[in-house]
Amino acid sequence: xxxxxxxxxxxxxxxxxxxxxxxxxxxxxxxxxxxxxxxxxxxxxxxxxxxxxxxxxxxxxxxxxxxxxxxxxxxxxxxxxxxxxxxxxxxxxxxxxxxxxxxxxxxxxxxxxxxxxxxxxxxxxxxxxxxxxxxxxxxxxxxxxxxxxxxxxxxxxxxxxxxxxxxxxxxxxxxxxxxxxxxxxxxxxxxxxxxxxxxxxxxxxxxxxxxxxxxxxxxxxxxxxxxxxxxxxxxxxxxxxxxxxxxxxxxxxxxxxxxxxxxxxxxxxxxxxxxxxxxxxxxxxxxxxxxxxxxxxxxxxxxxxxxxxxxxxxxxxxxxxxxxxxxxxxxxxxxxxxxxxxxxxxxxxxxxxxxxxxxxxxxxxxxxxxxxxxxxxxxxxxxxxxxxxxxxxxxxxxxxxxxxxxxxxxxxxxxxxxxxxxxxxxxxxxxxxxxxxxxxxxxxxxxxxxxxxxxxxxxxxxxxxxxxxxxxxxxxxxxxx
Amino acid sequence: xxxxxxxxxxxxxxxxxxxxxxxxxxxxxxxxxxxxxxxxxxxxxxxxxxxxxxxxxxxxxxxxxxxxxxxxxxxxxxxxxxxxxxxxxxxxxxxxxxxxxxxxxxxxxxxxxxxxxxxxxxxxxxxxxxxxxxxxxxxxxxxxxxxxxxxxxxxxxxxxxxxxxxxxxxxxxxxxxxxxxxxxxxxxxxxxxxxxxxxxxxxxxxxxxxxxxxxxxxxxxxxxxxxxxxxxxxxxxxxxxxxxxxxxxxxxxxxxxxxxxxxxxxxxxxxxxxxxxxxxxxxxxxxxxxxxxxxxxxxxxxxxxxxxxxxxxxxxxxxxxxxxxxxxxxxxxxxxxxxxxxxxxxxxxxxxxxxxxxxxxxxxxxxxxxxxxxxxxxxxxxxxxxxxxxxxxxxxxxxxxxxxxxxxxxxxxxxxxxxxxxxxxxxxxxxxxxxxxxxxxxxxxxxxxxxxxxxxxxxxxxxxxxxxxxxxxxxxxxxxx
Numbered sequence: 037x038x039x040x041x042x043x044x045x046x047x048x049x050x051x052x053x054x055x056x057x058x059x060x061x062x063x064x065x066x067x068x069x070x071x072x073x074x075x076x077x078x079x080x081x082x083x084x085x086x087x088x089x090x091x092x093x094x095x096x097x098x099x100x101x102x103x104x105x106x107x108x109x110x111x112x113x114x115x116x117x118x119x120x121x122x123x124x125x126x127x128x129x130x131x132x133x134x135x136x137x138x139x140x141x142x143x144x145x146x147x148x149x150x151x152x153x154x155x156x157x158x159x160x161x162x163x164x165x166x167x168x169x170x171x172x173x174x175x176x177x178x179x180x181x182x183x184x185x186x187x188x189x190x191x192x193x194x195x196x197x198x199x200x201x202x203x204x205x206x207x208x209x210x211x212x213x214x215x216x217x218x219x220x221x222x223x224x225x226x227x228x229x230x231x232x233x234x235x236x237x238x239x240x241x242x243x244x245x246x247x248x249x250x251x252x253x254x255x256x257x258x259x260x261x262x263x264x265x266x267x268x269x270x271x272x273x274x275x276x277x278x279x280x281x282x283x284x285x286x287x288x289x290x291x292x293x294x295x296x297x298x299x300x301x302x303x304x305x306x307x308x309x310x311x312x313x314x315x316x317x318x319x320x321x322x323x324x325x326x327x328x329x330x331x332x333x334x335x336x337x338x339x340x341x342x343x344x345x346x347x348x349x350x351x352x353x354x355x356x357x358x359x360x361x362x363x364x365x366x367x368x369x370x371x372x373x374x375x376x377x378x379x380x381x382x383x384x385x386x387x388x389x390x391x392x393x394x395x396x397x398x399x400x401x402x403x404x405x406x407x408x409x410x411x412x413x414x415x416x417x418x419x420x421x422x423x424x425x426x427x428x429x430x431x432x433x434x435x436x437x438x439x440x441x442x443x444x445x446x447x448x449x450x451x452x453x454x455x456x457x458x459x460x461x462x463x464x465x466x467x468x469x470x471x472x473x474x475x476x477x478x479x480x481x482x483x484x485x486x487x488x489x490x491x492x493x494x495x496x497x498x499x500x501x502x503x504x505x506x507x508x509x510x511x512x513x514x515x516x517x
Numbered sequence: 518x519x520x521x522x523x524x525x526x527x528x529x530x531x532x533x534x535x536x537x538x539x540x541x542x543x544x545x546x547x548x549x550x551x552x553x554x555x556x557x558x559x560x561x562x563x564x565x566x567x568x569x570x571x572x573x574x575x576x577x578x579x580x581x582x583x584x585x586x587x588x589x590x591x592x593x594x595x596x597x598x599x600x601x602x603x604x605x606x607x608x609x610x611x612x613x614x615x616x617x618x619x620x621x622x623x624x625x626x627x628x629x630x631x632x633x634x635x636x637x638x639x640x641x642x643x644x645x646x647x648x649x650x651x652x653x654x655x656x657x658x659x660x661x662x663x664x665x666x667x668x669x670x671x672x673x674x675x676x677x678x679x680x681x682x683x684x685x686x687x688x689x690x691x692x693x694x695x696x697x698x699x700x701x702x703x704x705x706x707x708x709x710x711x712x713x714x715x716x717x718x719x720x721x722x723x724x725x726x727x728x729x730x731x732x733x734x735x736x737x738x739x740x741x742x743x744x745x746x747x748x749x750x751x752x753x754x755x756x757x758x759x760x761x762x763x764x765x766x767x768x769x770x771x772x773x774x775x776x777x778x779x780x781x782x783x784x785x786x787x788x789x790x791x792x793x794x795x796x797x798x799x800x801x802x803x804x805x806x807x808x809x810x811x812x813x814x815x816x817x818x819x820x821x822x823x824x825x826x827x828x829x830x831x832x833x834x835x836x837x838x839x840x841x842x843x844x845x846x847x848x849x850x851x852x853x854x855x856x857x858x859x860x861x862x863x864x865x866x867x868x869x870x871x872x873x874x875x876x877x878x879x880x881x882x883x884x885x886x887x888x889x890x891x892x893x894x895x896x897x898x899x900x901x902x903x904x905x906x907x908x909x910x911x912x913x914x915x916x917x918x919x920x921x922x923x924x925x926x927x928x929x930x931x932x933x934x935x936x937x938x939x940x941x942x943x944x945x946x947x948x949x950x951x952x953x954x955x956x957x958x959x960x961x962x963x964x965x966x967x968x969x970x971x972x973x974x975x976x977x978x979x980x981x982x983x984x985x986x987x988x989x990x991x992x993x994x995x996x997x998x
Binding site: 037039040042043046047049050051061062064065066069070078080081082083084086087088089093094097098100101102104105106107108109115116118121123124125126127129130131132133134135136137138143144145146147148150151154155157158174175176177178181185188195196197198199200201202214215216218219221222223224225226227228229230271272327333334335351353355356357358360362363364365368375376377378379380384387388390391392393394395396397461464465476477478479485488 | 518520521523524527528530531532542543545546547550551559561562563564565567568569570574575578579581582583585586587588589590596597599602604605606607608610611612613614615616617618619624625626627628629631632635636638639655656657658659662666669676677678679680681682683695696697699700702703704705706707708709710711752753808814815816832834836837838839841843844845846849856857858859860861865868869871872873874875876877878942945946957958959960966969
């Protein structure tokens with residue numbers, strides 16, 4: 037196979053990453069995609085009689101995948117908590133795939149083991165930690181899962197052998213915390229009721245007084261609090277929970293303090309933004325996804341624990357065919373420090389991107405995103421066609437498009453809620469038809485659907501913000517028509 | 518950045534994938550690696566004052582990563598349950614990284630969602646299933662974890678809300694089953710004691726009579742059996758548990774039957790080997806890693822469940838900012854069918870490789886590997902310098918090198934056990950110094966360390982097998998000297 041021919045369209049995609057004259061989404065349904073692939077001789081379906089595709093057909097298939105996929109590299113893709121992948125990280129992923137090994141042992145991944153340790157050590161230092169333990173996991177959901185498991189085992193070490201005994205353990209996190217905490221307590225056998233959701237302020241930041249009350253209530257009910265899950269950078273509002281106050285409460289009650297900084301911990305790279313993370317130095321564990329704000333490709337998720345040895349104590353089994361103590365450098369094997377067996381070399385792309393950009397480059401990326409969000413929020417605040425749905429924070433801006441009949445917007449009523457809620461999907465559909473920008477909508481705290489712009493991609497410029505707001509206005513009018 | 522320059526060394530690596538005149542392992546310790554990277558101007562460590570690397574330094578770093586990493590593409594790399602990555606899969610990983618999206622929603626991953634469904638549907642059909650449910654996960658350990666969670670919830674649906682109540686649930690798997698089952702029962706809050714290890718025959722295949730007895734014993738003790746974890750292709754011996762007999766026992770006692778075919782399920786592609794999987798049509802769930810026998814890159818792990826809707830029932834939370842029911846094609850969103858939130862597009866590389874090779878190509882790859890293993894086992898059986906440590910099966914050959922003073926080998930004694938056990942790490946060290954072949958050693962069933970050859974790479978030839986045995990003999994003599 038001529039590899040150059042196969043990678044040509046991929047390199048072209050990366051070279052044209054910041055092109056604005058290309059559709060972000062194809063918007064086609066399953067049948068349309070299926071027909072298109074069939075037409076080019078590479079049907080999506082797989083069957084026993086299929087002849088292998090030749091180079092030309094494979095290349096066409098790759099081109100079709102690119103044309104028909106969502107262009108998350110586009111400067112006006114604001115739809116997710118990641119955007120604008122760094123091409124260096126993409127190359128790192130390619131390199132890791134070509135070397136195709138597993139992080140489980142130093143023997144199989146010597147250089148990657150050292151890179152992982154280097155990346156984790158510097159992340160821990162940025163968090164103000166000295167000693168630490170850590171491992172890369174396949175996404176922040178696993179960081180949250182691992183944190184809960186470590187906290188459970190600190191409270192009840194016998195659970196490793198005995199299992200959960202039905203004791204009424206309770207964990208606390210805000211109503212804006214990531215839904216993986218809910219999935220985690222179910223998976224861990226603690227049950228959904230083990231997660232208590234605590235109220236937030238209007239910025240989606242957990243209220244310490246509400247947490248104190250929730251802990252007291254749990255204790256009064258005979259439950260056993262063991263975990264506080266703070267969020268640094270909530271998914272929707274970009275809120276940062278007040279870590280010092282939460283650390284005080286965690287200390288007072290002997291609770292594990294986990295900071296889910298999957299989205300927001302990268303603020304630590306920016307001297308102008310790192311104040312948002314103040315207090316993280318007191319956390320027991322920290323989730324930090326480099327694939328969100330920093331443009332490293334999916335997935336690149338670091339899980340850090342402050343106490344050395346914690347991971348091995350929770351996960352080790354000492355499988356004799358992998359972790360032979362009579363092997364050179366066996367003490368560097370990471371496999372017993374995590375749930376996984378084979379593990380991708382995610383640290384490689386993080387290391388390569390970090391080396392290419394430097395910490396000043398990461399800081400500039402974040403400062404640029406925050407500046408765009410500030411500009412956007414200011415624009416919206418001064419424009420009667422829009423209304424902020426929450427005070428903006430971090431790189432998130434949530435807002436409604438206000439139909440002309442409701443301007444100037446006099447505040448929410450059940451009637452305006454119903455109107456705004458129903459409009460959002462129709463406006464988004466109009467947006468997707470045009471393909472010039474992509475952003476998400478969702479309800480907040482039971483309110484009506486609002487739009488959410490997430491600023492992450494360094495290729496995004498002030499003009500993109502302005503153009504996207506004008507586009508939304510046009511799509512709003514179209515949705516009303 | 519000049520991307521062509523950065524990807525050049527990666528393409529060269531792939532073009533020279535089957536080169537035999539290159540070291541497999543660099544064998545260096547952490548200090549030597551660190552010094553080498555520092556010398557080329559790209560220190561492994563990361564610090565706040567580091568200047569960004571220029572293109573030349575980044576390229577040197579990529580070249581050093583390749584030179585100093587383990588060459589799993591080498592035709593004499595026999596060390597793991599994967600080898601010989603298919604360059605098409607590597608390109609698929611590159612493409613997926615460049616498009617950098619998440620599988621969570623159809624909106625963000627339309628083509629990949631359809632590819633995932635196509636791959637899962639054909640895998641299910643190969644297993645003899647009609648209706649099915651499934652999702653790609655980051656490795657077979659997660660398939661085993663998910664299977665146990667689904668089985669627990671089938672027995673005790675209230676556990677989702679209430680948590681594990683301390684009931685003495687027990688799961689059964691063989692002593693040769695993957696260690697992730699042990700990790701899973703701990704993580705799930707069932708406790709390590711919830712996993713009962715059942716004896717195997719000399720091929721590492723679970724003995725149904727031993728399972729029947731173990732179930733009876735558990736019942737007599739007042740425990741509640743709920744799960745049988747069969748293995749199709751054990752890690753060390755390549756044993757396939759007798760699925761029909763296990764399915765009978767599972768049915769009789771109402772237990773969930775999970776088949777961990779992470780390694781061996783690919784036998785289903787080969788008309789000559791598929792008999793090993795007979796009975797899988799009766800399984801409740803199946804783990805199938807395409808990154809092992811099929812050369813798709815790490816990770817590419819399918820988890821299949823026979824009953825539709827099972828995954829959503831176990832995992833769904835309905836996060837309002839992702840899974841809006843008022844969004845087009847929301848019924849295709851896969852995010853609520855798994856524990857993960859963002860998820861890599863692993864199905865893409867599977868689909869692309871499948872299209873390039875066809876099912877006949879996959880079958881040929883497997884048949885070639887089995888033929889090499891058969892040749893190797895026959896060679897060893899007729900050579901007094903070696904002794905099989907277990908009857909060979911599938912693509913695994915486990916054996917000892919017999920020192921001249923013990924030939925002809927008259928069988929194991931405590932003295933020969935001690936001698937063979939101590940020799941293995943020394944022979945492996947000699948092998949690694951030469952860098953011409955790489956294979957693993959481990960004890961089996963408490964016996965002495967033995968070597969394990971795993972045949973997976975289609976570039977491996979008969980001559981490689983013969984040369985590797987000669988090399989082992991030379992290293993054995995060196996280790997004795």
